[in-house]
Amino acid sequence: MTRPKEGELQRRITLRLYPNAEQETALLGRLKLHAELYNAAIEERKEAYRLQKKSVSYYDQVNQLPGAKEGRPDFVPLGSHALCGTLRRVDLAFQAFFRRVKSGQVPGYPRFKSWRRFSGWTWPDYAGWKYLPDATGKNGKLRVSNLGAIRVRGSARTMGETVCCTISYRQGRWYAFIVVNCKPQRTGGTDSTGLDLGCEKFYALSNGECEDNPRHLKAALVNLKQAQRALSKKRNMRSNRRKLAVAKVAKIYAKVANQRKDFLHKKSAELIGRYGLIATEELNLKAMTANGGSRKAGLNRSLLDVGMSMFLGMLKYKAEEAGTWVVEVPTKKVKPSQTCPQCGFRKKKELSERVHRCTECGYTEDRDVAAAQVMLKWALSSRDGDRPGAECSVGNAMRRETAARPLAVSG
Numbered sequence: 001m002t003r004p005k006e007g008e009l010q011r012r013i014t015l016r017l018y019p020n021a022e023q024e025t026a027l028l029g030r031l032k033l034h035a036e037l038y039n040a041a042i043e044e045r046k047e048a049y050r051l052q053k054k055s056v057s058y059y060d061q062v063n064q065l066p067g068a069k070e071g072r073p074d075f076v077p078l079g080s081h082a083l084c085g086t087l088r089r090v091d092l093a094f095q096a097f098f099r100r101v102k103s104g105q106v107p108g109y110p111r112f113k114s115w116r117r118f119s120g121w122t123w124p125d126y127a128g129w130k131y132l133p134d135a136t137g138k139n140g141k142l143r144v145s146n147l148g149a150i151r152v153r154g155s156a157r158t159m160g161e162t163v164c165c166t167i168s169y170r171q172g173r174w175y176a177f178i179v180v181n182c183k184p185q186r187t188g189g190t191d192s193t194g195l196d197l198g199c200e201k202f203y204a205l206s207n208g209e210c211e212d213n214p215r216h217l218k219a220a221l222v223n224l225k226q227a228q229r230a231l232s233k234k235r236n237m238r239s240n241r242r243k244l245a246v247a248k249v250a251k252i253y254a255k256v257a258n259q260r261k262d263f264l265h266k267k268s269a270e271l272i273g274r275y276g277l278i279a280t281e282e283l284n285l286k287a288m289t290a291n292g293g294s295r296k297a298g299l300n301r302s303l304l305d306v307g308m309s310m311f312l313g314m315l316k317y318k319a320e321e322a323g324t325w326v327v328e329v330p331t332k333k334v335k336p337s338q339t340c341p342q343c344g345f346r347k348k349k350e351l352s353e354r355v356h357r358c359t360e361c362g363y364t365e366d367r368d369v370a371a372a373q374v375m376l377k378w379a380l381s382s383r384d385g386d387r388p389g390a391e392c393s394v395g396n397a398m399r400r401e402t403a404a405r406p407l408a409v410s411g
Contacts, residue, residue: 188322194376279379
């Protein structure tokens with residue numbers, strides 16, 4: 001994969017594919033062959049170690065491809081670069097496995113995959129495909145070797161040099177994910193704010209502004225429960241009715257995921273457009289939802305439905321494009337929900353206490369707004385010149401050396 005040049009970033013374009021009947025049959029055939037290659041590569045590594053205590057490397061398996069294509073001519077139209085991409089995925093899976101073993105985590109040995117659960121295949125470079133956008137840039141064609149031009153819908157926010165392409169099959173639809181090296185243009189604001197994420201409210205800002213939680217999963221639970229009950233009654237694993245029931249459940253989940261992603265993209269872009277500094281809390285969502293059993297099942301589901309980690313990731317890369325700052329405040333040190341933003345007095349609150357009332361200075365404010373004010377105050381006090389302090393976790397990898405824009409304090 002070609003590395004981005006100085007000042008460039010890597011971004012991904014998502015395109016919806018519209019193959020004709022002949023192309024769709026060919027795409028399904030290629031998906032099955034790539035899944036077969038993936039499973040065969042895992043099997044070879046597994047058996048080589050079991051029988052000979054020998055490790056098989058990525059290059060060992062790549063060198064076998066010419067001989068494999070002689071014995072299996074149906075692999076030839078797929079192209080050597082795409083086949084190497086599938087073998088690279090196997091290698092990355094084993095690297096992750098050995099890394100988890102060394103660190104003492106649950107290893108999770110690489111598993112065989114049915115073609116129905118195989119995510120797709122990748123061309124790791126320019127060979128084998130070409131993206132041809134139309135004059136408007138909103139649609140176009142994807143030319144694939146030995147397959148022809150496939151109609152696509154979608155566009156890049158900022159187009160650049162195409163690097164690699166992945167074809168994926170999800171819920172009966174075909175997608176192409178193209179990585180480009182580009183210089184994304186985004187305008188950031190000059191104000192500053194604190195941001196507190198939660199379940200009751202999606203976020204609260206230090207100026208008192210709040211955004212309601214849309215609760216996408218909760219809105220779909222009625223239909224989801226009905227679909228899952230219907231699926232549980234289909235006991236024959238090979239029946240067409242079970243396949244249809246599985247597809248219906250997957251469709252509901254996909255819709256919820258798309259609604260969540262669309263909402264998070266819009267809100268993160270809006271905040272970056274308004275503010276030049278956003279101070280938010282450092283979250284470990286995995287630890288927050290790890291324990292509790294049935295007692296915490298509803299809360300855990302609500303936490304995951306919000307999509308906090310995804311939202312923070314979007315804020316960071318959009319801030320990177322705009323040249324602004326996202327500062328993650330260390331909550332174990334600062335404790336925003338327990339600290340008074342007016343006098344700094346700290347007192348533990350129960351989760352049911354939704355209003356902050358300071359017993360020392362009498363300051364009263366909404367709990368989430370008060371926490372956002374504490375985070376903003378800490379981030380501003382930790383700034384060194386025009387940059388946040390060393391204790392902050394900052395989401396701005398561009399590190400522009402241009403003069404910083406003046407920041408105003410909001411709230």
